[in-house]
Amino acid sequence: MLLPSLPTAALLALALQSGVNAATTSDGKSKKPVEPCTITSSSGSFYDLRALSAERVAEGKKATKGARTEDWHSKGYDYNANFTLNFCAPVVDQVSDVIGIHDKARWGNVSAYYQQHGKIYSIGQQSSNLTLRGKRLVLQYDNGSPCESPESTKRATIDQDAATFAEDAPVRHKSTLISFHCEKDPVAQQAAPSFIGTPDGCAYFFEIRSAHACGGAEPTKQGVGPGAVFAIIGVIAILVYFLGGVFYQRNVAHARGWRQLPNYSMWASAGNFIKDMFIIATSSCASIVPRRRGYSALSISANGNSSGRGGRNSRDDENRLIDQLDEEWDD
The missing domain is CATH 2.70.130.10 (Mannose-6-phosphate receptor binding domain)
Structure with missing residues (x-):
C-alpha cells in the first residue's frame, strides 16, 4: 500500500500554508x-x-520591566x-x-x-x-x-x-x-x-x-506558537494517513468493516496486546486482595480431622446428617 509518509505530508502542509501567506501579502491591504x-x-x-x-509612567502604575x-x-x-x-x-x-x-x-x-x-x-x-x-x-x-x-x-x-x-x-x-x-x-x-x-x-x-x-533581521511573528504549528501539521499528517489508507483498502483491496483501516492486522494485534495486559494486571490485583472465608469453608488436616475452631461441632453435624439420611432410606 503506497501512502504519503509523515514528512511528506508535513512538507505539503507547510507548502500550502506558505501559498496562503503569499496570496495574502500580495494584496496591499493585507500586509501587516x-x-x-x-x-x-x-x-x-x-x-x-x-x-x-x-x-x-502614570501615577500608581509600574513601568515596563527594563524600560x-x-x-x-x-x-x-x-x-x-x-x-x-x-x-x-x-x-x-x-x-x-x-x-x-x-x-x-x-x-x-x-x-x-x-x-x-x-x-x-x-x-x-x-x-x-x-x-x-x-x-x-x-x-x-x-x-x-x-x-x-x-x-x-x-x-x-x-x-x-x-x-x-x-x-x-x-x-x-x-x-x-x-x-x-x-x-x-x-x-x-x-x-x-x-x-x-x-x-x-x-x-x-x-x-x-x-x-x-544597527540593522538586523526582523523577528518573525506567528499567529500561533511553534507547538501549535507542529500539532496542526501532525493532525493533518494523521488524517492523510488514515483517509488515504481507508480509500485504498476499500477501493483497491475491497475490504469492508474494520479491515478498511490501514495496517489493520497491526492495530488488531496492538488491541489484543493491550487487552491481555489489562487482564494480567487485574488478575494480579485480585490475587493481592484478601478473600473472606464463608461459613462452610473448613480446612481438613492430614489425619482426616477437621482443624480450626468449631471442628468437633462440624463432625457431629455430619454424623446427624448421615443418620437422618439412613432413616429416610429405610422408610
Missing part, C-alpha cells in the same frame, strides 16, 4: 502594519528604536541652553506654558524642548515615523514653537505709495532632526544624543550612536 519606531530597508535590514524610547523612565539630555554648549528630548514619544517631564503653543493639549505631546531665560521652547511634536535616507536613519519632529528669527518668521515690505506693511511669508516653527548611527563597540559608553547645531535658530540637529541603530 508597520510598528511605530521601526522601519525595514529595501535590502531587508530591520531597525527597531523602541528600546531607546523613555516611558511615561527607560527618564528623558534624554544634551548639552547645547555655545547655544547657551540645554536640550531635553525623547525618541518616538513625548518627553517624560510635564511641560507647560510652552512658547507659541496655545493649545494646552499639545503641551503633553512635545518630544523635544529647551529652556531659556525661564521660558520653555518646543522644538518639535512627537513623531514615530523613521526615515532612511541612503544609509542614514533619521527621525524628524515638526510644529514646535514659532521661530524667533525675523528672517524666518515673516518679511515685511513697505508700499511707498500706500505706506502700508504686508506680510508675504508664513510663520515658521521650530523642528528637530535626529540622525541615528550604529554603534557596534561593546565597551562604548551608554548612548547619548549630541547636539550638532542650528543654522538659523529654527532647525535643530542631533545625532546619537547606539547598538539599536
Whole structure:
C-alpha cells in the first residue's frame, strides 16, 4: 500500500500554508502594519528604536520591566541652553506654558524642548515615523514653537505709495532632526544624543550612536506558537494517513468493516496486546486482595480431622446428617 509518509505530508502542509501567506501579502491591504519606531530597508535590514524610547509612567502604575523612565539630555554648549528630548514619544517631564503653543493639549505631546531665560521652547511634536535616507536613519519632529528669527518668521515690505506693511511669508516653527548611527563597540559608553547645531535658530540637529541603530533581521511573528504549528501539521499528517489508507483498502483491496483501516492486522494485534495486559494486571490485583472465608469453608488436616475452631461441632453435624439420611432410606 503506497501512502504519503509523515514528512511528506508535513512538507505539503507547510507548502500550502506558505501559498496562503503569499496570496495574502500580495494584496496591499493585507500586509501587516508597520510598528511605530521601526522601519525595514529595501535590502531587508530591520531597525527597531523602541528600546531607546523613555516611558511615561502614570501615577500608581509600574513601568515596563527594563524600560527607560527618564528623558534624554544634551548639552547645547555655545547655544547657551540645554536640550531635553525623547525618541518616538513625548518627553517624560510635564511641560507647560510652552512658547507659541496655545493649545494646552499639545503641551503633553512635545518630544523635544529647551529652556531659556525661564521660558520653555518646543522644538518639535512627537513623531514615530523613521526615515532612511541612503544609509542614514533619521527621525524628524515638526510644529514646535514659532521661530524667533525675523528672517524666518515673516518679511515685511513697505508700499511707498500706500505706506502700508504686508506680510508675504508664513510663520515658521521650530523642528528637530535626529540622525541615528550604529554603534557596534561593546565597551562604548551608554548612548547619548549630541547636539550638532542650528543654522538659523529654527532647525535643530542631533545625532546619537547606539547598538539599536544597527540593522538586523526582523523577528518573525506567528499567529500561533511553534507547538501549535507542529500539532496542526501532525493532525493533518494523521488524517492523510488514515483517509488515504481507508480509500485504498476499500477501493483497491475491497475490504469492508474494520479491515478498511490501514495496517489493520497491526492495530488488531496492538488491541489484543493491550487487552491481555489489562487482564494480567487485574488478575494480579485480585490475587493481592484478601478473600473472606464463608461459613462452610473448613480446612481438613492430614489425619482426616477437621482443624480450626468449631471442628468437633462440624463432625457431629455430619454424623446427624448421615443418620437422618439412613432413616429416610429405610422408610
